[in-house]
Amino acid sequence: MNTNRWDVVVIGGGPAGLSTALTLVRARRRVLVLDSGLPRNRFAAHMHGVLGHDGKSPLTLLAEGRAEVEGYGGVIREATVVRTGRVDDGFEVEDSDGRVVLARKLVVATGLRDELPDIEGLADYWGRGVAVCPYCDGYEVRDRRIGVLATSQMSVPYTQLVRQWSSSVVYLADTVGPPTGADRMGFDARGIEIEEGAVRRVIADADGIRGVEMADGRTIDLDAIFTHPHSVALDEPLRQLGADRTETPLGSFVNVDPTGRTSVAGVWAVGNTVNAAANVPASIGAGSAAGGALNYDLVLDDVQLALGAAKEDAA
Ligand SMILES: Cc1cc2nc3c(=O)[nH]c(=O)nc-3n(C[C@H](O)[C@H](O)[C@H](O)COP(=O)(O)OP(=O)(O)OC[C@H]3O[C@@H](n4cnc5c(N)ncnc54)[C@H](O)[C@@H]3O)c2cc1C
The missing domain is CATH 3.50.50.60 (FAD/NAD(P)-binding domain)
Known part of the structure; x- marks a missing residue:
């Protein structure tokens, strides 16, 4: 089994996931994005209401976003995640080819399916x-x-x-x-x-x-x-981790705080998978907020790790 340990694994490389990843790689975190390549707006030739990008192809925006993440050392792989689980000091994530990676923290940015x-x-x-x-x-x-x-x-x-x-x-x-x-x-x-x-x-x-x-x-x-189609959140990774959710008139969605933090410690969720109303700018904003909060969570963990190491040295 091929395993790798990352600071953060982001599941889903749409606007929400890539924005989270961009904030994290610029905070010098080791980030892996696993993306199956089916963004919700792939059917549209042009995107509107996205400041600075009005009229651009949604796929062009994502290609530019991927290049930005990779430019800071982020890794993006085409993969469909089929299983997430807790391990001692973080999470394991398995894709449909049986590849398993490990992460200190997890972001789920898998979007939703429109049922017409x-x-x-x-x-x-x-x-x-x-x-x-x-x-x-x-x-x-x-x-x-x-x-x-x-x-x-x-x-x-x-x-x-x-x-x-x-x-x-x-x-x-x-x-x-x-x-x-x-x-x-x-x-x-x-x-x-x-x-x-x-x-x-x-x-x-x-x-x-x-x-x-x-x-x-x-x-x-x-x-x-x-x-207005029925929205089905593609949140199986969050179901597998047991995140709390709420039934809404728009569908069943996992609960998050304003930074995207779920009820499962160390797991964030952003974009359409938790908010059907999030357009591209809102998804990018949610990713940015989550990236910042998540990095600070890692900083707090790093402080505890450093304190533990200092105690061991003193003993
Ligand atoms: C037809 C249409 C037109 C739209 N036009 C606009 C517009 O003009 N302006 C605007 O602001 N908004 C528009 N939207 C809304 C826009 O699509 C969403 O706001 C945006 O896609 C949400 O981003 P996201 O990152 O949450 O999800 P997505 O963009 O859907 O990205 C989710 C990513 O996660 C991947 N994924 C899912 N499951 C897995 C898995 N198990 N493992 C790995 N990867 C996975 C998917 O393949 C996808 O790449 C439109 C929507 C539709 C349907």
Whole structure:
């Protein structure tokens, strides 16, 4: 078994994990990033709302981030982590090829999986006309005809949010059903159209989204679709370590403090795996905060180690 001991192993090399790693390598820590190479926004050609990088490809940002981490001596390996566990003085991490590494501290930055409604064509246009985040993609379809595909009761306030970018918004009630009471009045007051019934498929051509076909055969013309998929945190490494979690309307997420510290001593978690709402800048910020807190935790350990060594010398 090939083992290596690192100050920190970061599982996941998206914006959150690479940002954590960058802070740690600049603090002169030995850092290994294990990444399976499937960032959540890989479907999108351009990224928006990321200060200094607006319009850049998400994959270019990550390539630049990897080069920065490696430039300070960080090591990044393509690997899928399948097991994490505690050992005497830290953690062991195993990848799908059976390689095991050891770490004093662990960071989980594995992101989340978007579970889209099972509608023909929807997944094919995810990130290319079908979007989740109006702050990321709303401006590009401003004043166009936007459909909001409902996935839960939270789709009502979400539709009102999307309305900020266009006065031509259609709420596709699908399996959730139409809004009632004050929600309905709010839609009427802001001119949001409501289409009841199941959506059968997305209609698109080489230029992008054209609309949707309903189960009853009607077609609704649209230029873009926003929808809020169910979020599934890819947090198996944290489950295996027994981190405390909370069930939320957005999914089940591990509890962290403002620096990303989990209930398991020595384990931090950052980005979408603990916060579905974290966009790229928020994930980078979370990584930076975690890196600083984690390094200080290592400093405190180093003080204890030095005190122990001094006592032994004196004895
Ligand atoms: C279509 C789309 C478009 C978006 N556009 C924007 C935008 O324009 N602007 C913006 O700010 N945000 C955007 N976002 C949100 C953005 O994707 C997230 O904020 C960001 O990816 C979160 O970063 P992260 O590091 O937490 O997770 P990710 O970027 O998903 O990175 C997680 C990494 O961990 C790896 N990983 C997972 N499990 C394992 C494992 N077991 N072992 C090893 N590695 C593992 C994955 O392969 C991945 O590389 C968009 C999201 C989507 C879905």
